[in-house]
Amino acid sequence: MVSTPRTLTLATAGTVLLAVTACTPQAEPAPMPTVSAACAKESLPTQTPGKLTIATDEPAYQPWFVDDKPDSGEGFESAVAYAVAEKLGYARDDVTWTRVRFDAAIAPGPKNFDFDINQFSITEERKQAVDFSAPYYLVRQSVIALKSSKIAGRTSLADLRDAKLGAQVGTTSYQAITALVQPTAEPQVYNSNDDAKKALQNGQIDGLVVDLPTAFYITGAEIDDAVIVGQLPQVGTPEAFGLLLDKDSPLTGCVSTAVGQLATDGVLKQLEQQWLAQVAGAPELT
Template sequence: MSTSRTRRAGTFAAVALVSVLGLAACGSNDGDAEPAATNASGVTTVADGKLTACTHLSYKPFEHKEGADVVGFDVDLTDLVAKKLGLEQEVVDIEFATITSGAAFAAKKCDIGYGATTITDERKKAVLFSDPYFEATQALIVKKDSGIKDLAGLKGKKLGVQTDTTGQSYAEENKAANGYTPVVFEDLPTQLAGVLAGRVDGAVNDNGPLLDYVKDNPTTEVVTEFETGEQYGLMVKKDDPNAQKIIDAANEALKEAKADGTYNTIYKKWFGVDAPK
């Protein structure tokens, strides 16, 4: 899988990055955002005229910064949802766990969330997911001269994992059988920097960002993938009629994009190949 990072001018709405250092008390609006407003589509949003989207940077090629803009596969797909609702997307960078736990929605930090997020039964208890829009699996990245080819090759060594991810869960489930020690990192960039610096002997994360990373870092390689059968979904507040309207619009937008070829265009833009049939 390869990735094109060239932006197609004028195709998608401009995306603004809002840095968020922490959550205020859940269930309250801390005043950073404009008062909630209802637009012509009948959806009430955190900010007037905006579909505020929470994500956690950086997770290239799904969401990352290019200059002042946040771009990526997830961003482009959510632009379609915003357009469906007559809104413009605005992106908030926030801790991943606050999205998957539903805390970001309870605190009115955002209307929708994403981050190459695997749909799991545990996460379904906290958030409402859209229909699946991407299939993924876990992968192992190491330095090319390491001699490591699989998890068994990590016996007595350290394996980097990203906190609150399915990769972390997979690594924990398999550590006893393979004899490695998981080392937890806050985000993908620091996890992969740990591999380059030799702080860990390898790292497990989703295959998409790891395959993208090795193209720009030729001293690393993805040596194996694990068939975990994961699917990504967009997220909104659970058990909320207004959020249900947003996810309904998301499902409609995704369905239309797959039918008219827009999804494939976006997929090829970021991964360099046609989307799987």
């Protein structure tokens, strides 16, 4: 999934969301962000007037979505998407879902959605082609392997240098391999996490790099004999997921404000605890 893939100590997205500052004649504390009149539903230039079109990949994986049904409201990203829609004034019936492949969504060019939620890590390179909202989740990358793999039980990046690793194309999972692990063998690239998981099961790669929540789901529910080798270290700016929008979208500011409100209100933390509570405690690769 898409992994898109992701590095840092897990924390709530609210810790890095935009702060709003202001001054008043009485020097009162700055007010929390609110949706302005310009961000009211009737003022938003969405793909379809009065409707909000949200995209994600196909298939959409757990724990981000449940049973590949984005419109169910179940799974962390489905729940976040509906929470953002509600902040913008859209009822559940006003939301339309569409499917867009991960690599197509991050590519330059017009979009057929208002925003896409699909574990998109916010990077400066991607900002050249698309817009991002304020972050809604902080994430770490991790390595999974079969229990029989030669890298199962290894504890350091140096221990992984001789491994054949793989990741989904266009993801920060792949970037984490090349930047952090720096294996001697060229990393393998796959069109989807489904393809990558098959390669792992077939012994074509020693390990697969995915974001940590996805790693817990794969090892806990999809591949019985797979284990999490460990989390990759945080380097530089914490990696965060953001909602993806068209470059210079008139919706970006309003969507970011909605995400910021959800962080301030504690909604993002509640959703994280509900859907991603299992991701604590994975070993660290040093």
